[in-house]
Amino acid sequence: MKRMQDLAALQRLLEQYELGGIFDQRAVQAMELVSYGKGDIICADGGRMNQLLLLVKGKLKVYKTLPNGKSILIRFYKPLAIVGDLELLTDFTVKGTVEAVGECLFIAIKYEELQATAYHDPAFLRFIIKHLSQKLYTFSNASSLNLLYPLETRFASYLVSINVDENDHPHIEEIRTSKLTEIAELLGASYRHLNRVVSQFVSAGLVERTRGSLYVKDIEQLKKLANGNLYN
Structure with a gap:
């Protein structure tokens, strides 16, 4: 993982994905850009998250490791996708492994910053709920694909x-x-x-x-x- 301090690039990405109305200025000031290379593990099944990651460039592979040690593909993510939203709203550990398919770029913000700002903002919560709903839909679709x-x-x-x-x-x-x-x-x-x-x-x-x-x-x-x- 590489951290990037590029305020101009961050601002362009916030405008590109229309995130200005989702996060207040304090939350924006706490953001940073992070990049991962092909094959890098963003988060692992059973681990803990301490930040929200917004995928703005690249593609991710998500898979679940079963109790017997085998893994099964859940889905691929492309921008704009969120990693760590479920963990933000609950005390759950990570429920799947997320791996970079190629070079990936994220907007990252620590949970503690969100809990003090956007966590209580209806616009931000609607944004999170929308993405969680999409995940539920695609998980159902992937389950049908794998089974049927x-x-x-x-x-x-x-x-x-x-x-x-x-x-x-x-x-x-x-x-x-x-x-x-x-x-x-x-x-x-x-x-x-x-x-x-x-x-x-x-x-x-x-x-x-x-x-x-x-x-x-x-x-x-x-x-x-x-x-x-x-x-x-």
């Missing part, structure tokens, strides 16, 4: 989710085949089953498998296969 849809749909959704940027523009990402075991676990499948689906996708011209890596070749067909059921 075939692996072909889930894998297509995963590939689309990681191969578009926060503005939904194509951004082809290399997938190391050594990561397929991890991906299979996130999608609630066996490695053997996922490997068969990869072979099907290669034969159909949807992905290319070469030198230990996978590359998406036809993201539009993958979107059709996902049929609107995305992890976001």
